[in-house]
Structures are given as C-alpha cells and as structure tokens.
Amino acid sequence: MKTRIPELRKQRKLSQEELGLAVGVTRQTITSLEVGKYTASLVLAYKIARFFGLTIEEVFDFSEVEE
Amino acid sequence: MHTFRQKVRTRIIVLTVLAMAVALIYTGFMLYRSELPILNSFTKGFHQGIFFGLELVILGFLAQNIKGSRSEAALKKMQIEENDERFSLIIQKTASMTCLVMFAALGVATVIAGFLNAAVFFALLGALLFMVILFYAMWIYFAKRN
Numbered sequence: 358m359k360t361r362i363p364e365l366r367k368q369r370k371l372s373q374e375e376l377g378l379a380v381g382v383t384r385q386t387i388t389s390l391e392v393g394k395y396t397a398s399l400v401l402a403y404k405i406a407r408f409f410g411l412t413i414e415e416v417f418d419f420s421e422v423e424e
Numbered sequence: 425m426h427t428f429r430q431k432v433r434t435r436i437i438v439l440t441v442l443a444m445a446v447a448l449i450y451t452g453f454m455l456y457r458s459e460l461p462i463l464n465s466f467t468k469g470f471h472q473g474i475f476f477g478l479e480l481v482i483l484g485f486l487a488q489n490i491k492g493s494r495s496e497a498a499l500k501k502m503q504i505e506e507n508d509e510r511f512s513l514i515i516q517k518t519a520s521m522t523c524l525v526m527f528a529a530l531g532v533a534t535v536i537a538g539f540l541n542a543a544v545f546f547a548l549l550g551a552l553l554f555m556v557i558l559f560y561a562m563w564i565y566f567a568k569r570n
Contacts, residue, residue: 364567379509381504382510383504383505385510386510386511395510396458401509
C-alpha cells in the first residue's frame, strides 16, 4: 500500500524514529510502511493520520487494495 | 506507562526467582549426583547444556528488563518494542509456519520410526498427539476470546 508518510515526515522534519516514538511503533515498522511492505492496522493508520492532522484516506492510498 | 512499569517490576521478580530456582535445582543435581542413575557423557552434557542455556536465557531477559526499568526513555523504548504490531505479526506468522512444518516433520518421522523402532514410534506418536490436542485446545481458546 502506498502512503504519504515519507512526504509528510519530511515536511515536518521528523525522523522515522521520532514518528515511531510518537505513534508507538518501532523505526523498522515506519520503514516497512514507507516502502509499502507492511500494511498498517486500523488503529496504527488512525494514530498516524491523527498525528499529521489528516484523515486516514489522506495518508494512505487504498486505490491498489484488492477487493 | 504505569501499568507497563508494574509489569516490568513483576517480571524482574519472577525472573530472579526463576534464575535462582534453576541454579538451585542444578546444584542439587550436582550434590546428589551419586544417587542418580549413571548416564553416558552425551546425555550428561545435554542436561548441563539445557540448564546452562535456560539460566543464560533467564539472565538475559532479566538484564534486558533491569536495563529497561532504569529510565523513563528506556522503559518507553522497551514498551514500543514489545507492543510493536509488525513485530507481533512476524512472531505470529513465524509461530504458525513453524507449527505447520513441525506437524509435517513429526508425521513423517512417526511413519518412518514405525518401520524401525517401536519405542521411538510410540514416543513420536505421543508427541504428535499431544501437539494435535494442544493445537485444537488453543484454537478453541482463541476462537472464544476473539
């Protein structure tokens, strides 16, 4: 799944470690989310979106998710 | 965070007791060695390895928890590492795949042992049955919980 996390993180000059600490996951999880290897749970997606002050759809791209 | 701190404190106590218990049991075995059945060197070495390995694992976990409980930042890091959802998923997938492979390997080994040795066959069959029962018991438990 594609995400806007790298872009949003760079805008706010945050490291992966800092974002991870803010939403309660490790740096490795943020890396996996950014490269699209891992799909976040609903709770994590909500936490990340809320951290950036956006909605889940604005951070995560669901267009490629299979029905 | 307060709950996690309590959890770490309890863990430190339990691990300390466990480390001491394992050391005491091993010392007990060493003291009463003459009263135990005579074992070959390989079995003796295996038993020693199990005890030392277990002691090392317990001490490792103990050190990790003591280190984590020293500062607020270390505790937070430890909490994140333990509750990370990707890590949990990796553990779940690893465990389920390992379980599947173990079932298959144990099944094949039981069939082969049936042609070679009755004692090994029944030991493996017992292990296989135990795993099947445990698997379904866990299945029912988690199905009811979730």
